[in-house]
Amino acid sequence: MSLALRDSPLVADATRERIKEHAREIGYIYNRRAASLRTSRSGIVGVVVHDIMNPFFAEILKSIEHELDRSRQTFILSNHYDELEKQRNFIDTLLQLGADGVIMSPAIGTPASDIALAEDNGLPAVLIARSVEGADVPVFRGDDAYGVGLATDHLIGLGHRRIAMIGGTDQTSTGRERYRGYVVAMERAGLEPRPEWRIAGPRTKLGGFDAASQFLNLPEKPTAAVCWNDLVAIGLMNGLARAGLKPGIDISVTGYDDLEEAAIATPALTTVWNGQREVGRQAAKALLDRLSGIEVHGDQDLITPELHVRQSTSAPK
């Protein structure tokens, strides 16, 4: 009977249908805990990110979901809010449930040993968005330095000379990479990336909104802002508008990620496409490959970002 319900080819079609029909009639419910106990395969995959409310992750999650659905894996989602403790609890839960694998955007400060612990206990891991020094697992993310370079070059090309960088933190690999991309592009153009033009910290709309006044008080007023992500950029534009300025005309603003929302912001946001869909798809595929025993190499294939020019950038006045 169990063979028939699992669509085994060892059972004739007609027999299978009869058994399934009967199972339905008596309200039979397959007990996955029991099966999993026996086979040590649970069909569960864990996904843990900073914050699923963040549309950047939400877009990644959608494509992970799509990919996992196709191979009938159930996925369990969790936020770690960049707290190591929460992340550890979640990994612990996955181990206890006998999950088959985990896709994670590691919390700030995740040591390689945390990932090794999971791996050593039969929980293969795949990273997204951020890498962890010393962890020998596949990582999927965009080429952040290159992407921010695109945005910075674009502003320089429009004639901007004083360009601020708003948001992000040096505590993550992504943060360091994006800042590096900005610095390199500025220097390449012979411009000085003045440290006081960097407003580190903001990563949300509210953060960008609040940074507007700080931006407007910067020494030797910058005429443009390269933002950490679209959320910060949209928040900043709202803050600038609230202060009576016209973002896109008085001050040029670029985002990062190209969220669905970027195109309908006012003004429509010039931003860098960061391949969220691709990141999710590739990460899910890599994990599924690992589960079926296919070797996946640990080095990261960076996704190449693209600049999408819209109305939030123009020549300085």
Added chain:
Amino acid sequence: MSLALRDSPLVADATRERIKEHAREIGYIYNRRAASLRTSRSGIVGVVVHDIMNPFFAEILKSIEHELDRSRQTFILSNHYDELEKQRNFIDTLLQLGADGVIMSPAIGTPASDIALAEDNGLPAVLIARSVEGADVPVFRGDDAYGVGLATDHLIGLGHRRIAMIGGTDQTSTGRERYRGYVVAMERAGLEPRPEWRIAGPRTKLGGFDAASQFLNLPEKPTAAVCWNDLVAIGLMNGLARAGLKPGIDISVTGYDDLEEAAIATPALTTVWNGQREVGRQAAKALLDRLSGIEVHGDQDLITPELHVRQSTSAPK
């Protein structure tokens, strides 16, 4: 040993600590599948909503997460995208995993029998946001008709006479309630809620954005729009701005939900607080109560919405 690890009072403190220490050393991992198989309690709670990317649900989820965390329940999240099939698959998965309960915002068209099926198989359900005719389970949501009435009354009080209602669908209980609130408020003020002033459908930012041109072509141009939710309102304001109008001055706009984002929109959005946090908290608590055998009455305590007036509404020009 198992007693010690579960902090049973039957074991002396010193002994417990020694055993735990040893367990840590040998890298022992508690097998929840085995325990669950034996006790038929899994510590898993399912949550299924239309779309977790929607900030409205995301805010509810956050408070559910907070509440479940405190009682060490793991929660599994899923989107049904208003597809019954997806919702059924998820409930099936929960049954197979032996989940302890489910919190759901039922997909359009969910029959009471689907909920009965879960309940009959030992999976207690609690509903959020939408109710299901004939299902005898607790429901937690706001008083939608009353809330939209608040927004409509506010616009009428400012002097508006031609007011459109944008977004939402009659296929959900929420949709019908919100439209009813608008109609009742209009009629109470002796105004005619003309059917062509209703643009049904939009429920997202993009939907609201696209509805702007349709709104501007409405017969006997309305001077204000009551929107289905904040997303539609923000999208509509962006669309109006793109058409050269000043939302909040040329056209008054109200939202619904009071998302975090509403306060930082440009102009800041006048909207109706819908108690997301409360909905999540109460739903989680009700489910936990049911799990510990406490009777929870099936009739719904509606949360009373509040109007939050900001800059997106003013007297008609």
Added chain:
DNA sequence: CTGAAAGCGCTTACAG
């Protein structure tokens, strides 16, 4: 090829 038995790792009722 078929059917009965062992065993996954827990918890708990029960014998000693």
Added chain:
DNA sequence: CTGAAAGCGCTTACAG
């Protein structure tokens, strides 16, 4: 009070 045994519902190796 303690320790060994039964059993949760599956899957699979094995005996017949």
